[in-house]
Amino acid sequence: MAAVLVIGAGIAGLGSALALSQRGHEVVVVERDTTSVPDSPDAAFEQWERRGAPQVHHSHAFLARLRNLLRDRAPDVLAHLHDAGASEVRFIDQPPVTLEDRSPRPGDEDLVALACRRTTFEWVLRRDTLAAGNVRLMEGSVERLLPDGDGHAGVPNVVGVGLAGGAELRADLVIDASGVRSPLPRWLAEMGAGPVAEKEKDTGIIYSSRFYRLLPDQQLPVQEGPVLGDLDYLKYAVFVGDNRTFSITFGLHAGDAELRQLLRPSPFTVVAQSLPGLRPWIQPTRCEPITGVEVMARLVNRRRRFVNGGHPVATGIFAVGDSAICTNPLYGRGCSLAMVHAYLLADVLEEHAHDPVRAALAFAAVTRDEIEPWYTASVAQDRQNRTGLDIPLGDDEEDEQPVDAQTMRSIMRDGLLPAAGTDPVVYRAFLRAFNLLDQPNAIMADAEVVGRVMVAWQTRHQRPPPAPLGPQRDEMLRILARSAAA
Numbered sequence: 001m002a003a004v005l006v007i008g009a010g011i012a013g014l015g016s017a018l019a020l021s022q023r024g025h026e027v028v029v030v031e032r033d034t035t036s037v038p039d040s041p042d043a044a045f046e047q048w049e050r051r052g053a054p055q056v057h058h059s060h061a062f063l064a065r066l067r068n069l070l071r072d073r074a075p076d077v078l079a080h081l082h083d084a085g086a087s088e089v090r091f092i093d094q095p096p097v098t099l100e101d102r103s104p105r106p107g108d109e110d111l112v113a114l115a116c117r118r119t120t121f122e123w124v125l126r127r128d129t130l131a132a133g134n135v136r137l138m139e140g141s142v143e144r145l146l147p148d149g150d151g152h153a154g155v156p157n158v159v160g161v162g163l164a165g166g167a168e169l170r171a172d173l174v175i176d177a178s179g180v181r182s183p184l185p186r187w188l189a190e191m192g193a194g195p196v197a198e199k200e201k202d203t204g205i206i207y208s209s210r211f212y213r214l215l216p217d218q219q220l221p222v223q224e225g226p227v228l229g230d231l232d233y234l235k236y237a238v239f240v241g242d243n244r245t246f247s248i249t250f251g252l253h254a255g256d257a258e259l260r261q262l263l264r265p266s267p268f269t270v271v272a273q274s275l276p277g278l279r280p281w282i283q284p285t286r287c288e289p290i291t292g293v294e295v296m297a298r299l300v301n302r303r304r305r306f307v308n309g310g311h312p313v314a315t316g317i318f319a320v321g322d323s324a325i326c327t328n329p330l331y332g333r334g335c336s337l338a339m340v341h342a343y344l345l346a347d348v349l350e351e352h353a354h355d356p357v358r359a360a361l362a363f364a365a366v367t368r369d370e371i372e373p374w375y376t377a378s379v380a381q382d383r384q385n386r387t388g389l390d391i392p393l394g395d396d397e398e399d400e401q402p403v404d405a406q407t408m409r410s411i412m413r414d415g416l417l418p419a420a421g422t423d424p425v426v427y428r429a430f431l432r433a434f435n436l437l438d439q440p441n442a443i444m445a446d447a448e449v450v451g452r453v454m455v456a457w458q459t460r461h462q463r464p465p466p467a468p469l470g471p472q473r474d475e476m477l478r479i480l481a482r483s484a485a486a
């Protein structure tokens, strides 16, 4: 069995440690954040200093792909998430009111996501991973990789890491799970390996979240409007949490200086109250805010490739999670992809235990097949979202669509979404793609689904326009100005 060193105790790091410990490897996880694990989900939410992963203070969706992976490969973790207050979101139990055929179909049991705070998810995952016995967590900040002299077949080989303060840790394998800010390409360059092929696309959005707790005797509202919506200038969503919490998130365009005022608590509330889908949630008689407005900007889609000309840039080192592939948080995919990636790595290492070059190539191939398509899809979705707005479009090959972005956007909005609300086949195809259960191009590759979507699109002018989800931008700015003056 190998001695494995994991850099970072986020989702990808803990997921890797869990998956490898299940196969008997000895794992050391090195984490830069020095705070110990709090003793309850609420304490984790309130006290856990996670400066290395500031997104833990934002709303998180845990998609069916992640829930199913836990069900199949780490059922104890899933059970402990439920014990900690996480609930299941059974999409098929909450179909749109417009869906008449509600009969069950094969595969419905997979359409279940998890609802909890990110701190709760990570709290359970960390406790369960460390309980495995062959996983040890140590505090430390990794600053460099340690190469061995000769490498494997001419490829540089990593045999450990150097920590801030000078200590060195040796291992058979190093896994970089240090997140979106991982400096892995630089570390590799410093030991003479690389270059790493990297593409990065700014999402152009600012993400803002606020958490609430239900008052005693109050319940979550019976939902009347959509809890997830896109007003073009503003995206919004409600996320059910654990232990009587929920959160509201807005995504706005980074360049929208006038709307940035909603990043403060009072205007945030005014905007939420102006949206029919959110209004019932934030009634002062129902809940109280338990945080201010958390804000994150400079969010990117990014992919890194670690193979050049058919050769790995290095052996003995693997990038997992956001360090390798990072996607726009609006789509709620990062934790699911990080966990799937971790288990894919464990599978590859089992198959190629004694051949470092083959292991590196196999992991690069499976990353490209299973994870990277979601980077490409996120970039394409961002492009559709920007169409029609005064925001420049990118122009590289991954943005290319079989039809232009304007038409694609119309097909999604005026074909796919209405069909998903009335047609049980399209509804399920949409949910499967949303939850990462099928590859991103699966909807457009399924002739039956495409046919049904195109019928809905071609008859779009025969339907009454949908009720507006909220005020237009100008009206929203007037609402904010009136409330500031009051």
Ligand SMILES: Cc1cc2nc3c(=O)[nH]c(=O)nc-3n(C[C@H](O)[C@H](O)[C@H](O)COP(=O)(O)OP(=O)(O)OC[C@H]3O[C@@H](n4cnc5c(N)ncnc54)[C@H](O)[C@@H]3O)c2cc1C
Pocket (backbone or CB within 6 Å): 007, 008, 009, 010, 011, 012, 013, 030, 031, 032, 033, 051, 052, 053, 055, 058, 059, 060, 061, 062, 063, 140, 141, 142, 143, 177, 178, 179, 180, 207, 296, 299, 320, 321, 322, 323, 329, 330, 331, 332, 333, 334, 335, 336, 337, 338
């Ligand atoms: C605003 C926002 C909202 C999001 N919402 C969702 C969502 O709804 N659903 C979803 O699935 N995903 C969401 N994501 C994405 C998700 O949070 C990430 O994809 C996920 O955290 C990636 O896990 P990771 O382990 O790769 O990185 P992280 O979770 O960021 O963990 C990296 C860890 O490495 C540590 N570290 C960094 N450098 C070092 C070092 N040199 N030495 C030692 N340790 C180090 C850090 O302290 C940290 O603990 C969101 C992201 C953002 C920014």
